[in-house]
Amino acid sequence: MRLIYAFCLLFLLGSCAMTSINPTKINGVSFVASRDSISKKNIDPILKIHANYASVMPFGFIKNLSHPEIQYNSNRQWFGETKTGVKQYILELKEEGVHVMMKPQIWVWRGEFTGQISMTTEEDWKFLEDSYTKFIMDYAKLAEETDVEIFCIGTELENFIDKRPNYWKKLISQVKQVYHGKLTYAANWNEYLKTPFWSNLDYIGIDGYFPISDLKTPSVEDCKTGLQPWKNEMKAFYSKLKKPVLFTEFGYRSVDFNAKQPWRSDGYLDEVNLKAQTNATKAFFDAFWNENWVAGGFIWKWFHNHDKSGGKEDNQFTPQNKPVEFIIKEIYSNN
Template sequence: MKHLLKVAMLVCLLQSCSSKSQKINGISYVAAGEPTTQAQVAAVKEVHANYAAVMPFGFIRDIEDPELMFNSDRQWYGERREGVKQYIEMLESNGINVMLKPQIWISRGEFTGYLKMNTEEEWQNFEASYREFIMLYAGLAAETEVALFCIGTELEQFIVNRPEFWTKLISEVRTIYKGKLTYAANWDEYKRVPFWAQLDYIGVDAYFPISEEKTPSVANAQIGWQPWKAEMKEVSEANKKPILFTEYGYRSVDFSGKEPWQSSRQMKEVNLDAQNNLMKALFAEVYHEPWFAGGFIWKWFIEHDNVGGHDNPMFTPQNKPVQTVIQEHFKTTQ
């Protein structure tokens, strides 16, 4: 009997250690104009990603426009329901879990966090269209049994001004989708989101300013993480929920740790070392924390062989030295 008890305790300990070591090693799988292929998904598997975010888009003309357009023939295949379903099925058939993450794009790339209506009528019209947008994809999430569903991305003013809408929306999503839920809050917003108790993960788009250096060393970037780590630990413990980086990554440019959210095409000076060192520091400082669930690299284009490269100054890690950094890290944290 004592022998059986010891064996049972050992099994439980091993299971506990295994579960603690497993992280969401995800990439953000960018929509394209055509179906995805086995060869394209194979490139995701090669970096040892175990999750992918699939992102259908809704479009708005400006930050005060209550009309949200989505699932339209005018959109790319991968931005519509039919394309999203094909992407999900292809990824899942390869053993890659999916976070379905509907997002809003405002014309000219205006920041979604400022999205705010002027009148009650406009708010009600916008809420009705946003609810339809989210429930369409919550239904698809249920149909395809994705592991994770994200109810919104960087919508601070929408949440501040209409908190009751979000509480009702989450409850409604729960009636049809039984998997895990999150919301993708901006790095300077997540502390104030009022509905974390209704969700399973505290989602953070983790563009925290880490370093003022042109080419930060790994050590310099690690120092930059310390206040943010303390803050996230506090928020996680207060809400009794793990932190999930719904987006994270760095551009391969000078000063990429200073304002990591910057997507300006005026930043053209390629700096592969900066991207490498910042990613290494993030992995070293954040990944081992017990309150950290993992995250999704921003961003991964489906035509892997034709994107990124050593002359590319944008976020994608594809065909750059940082891809190897990610690959090696993901391999050890499955």
């Protein structure tokens, strides 16, 4: 009788474990590729803020918005942008217990916005599709080989998707033949509502650079008020699709007016404002990290040489060596 009871108890406990939802958020950093390989010393600062995921981002390059050929994995690229470097980063991160999202990205020379990529002929569209497929499939195979938990099939490619939706559904099927982890796409904050293939993916991926305040130094409450309409929109979208939201990128610069156009990384503003960064980031966490329909996200951005990155004179996105780093550590340690 005791043996039967023990067996039943183990069965029930196992059933509960299999059906329960893991409450842990994806507390991620966007780990920037560099010229160098990485080691434990480069990963320790990630662990110190209790991040459990890192986004690793190999790059492909095109000459301009209407050029169809993607060049990648060349000896002219930085080590961390190549297949060899990406694999080394992934293996080192995993050795230290950090999960990985692989997020291959396109860079247009001179930094033009990838969402505006568009070909002028059918021949060029076909060329771009073949080139992009090769780029993505190479990295999907590497993601499978290295047991990457999440694979992102693209980043902010609105026009490419809008003009060639059937291609993308075919690409997703091809990726699923070689990669068996979770899939997402990184839609821009104003793009995700019309992305046509969320039902074929595991997460609604959003780069969360929503405009939320015109103030020079918005308070936490100002930012939360500005985020509320976007939060309502996303929650309604989640309720419709039943797919969790994953912020494939999110973050704010440490600069004046940082919540007005949070996506901007150019030099249109240069006054350092650490308080604005701290307030906006705290508001973002307050708005989303306790919601069960939000899987988590990846702070933009984190450099491998922590001691030399960010700091109180830096007006860019990285939270490293700034007051906002303590906010991230606090949130990540509790989720």
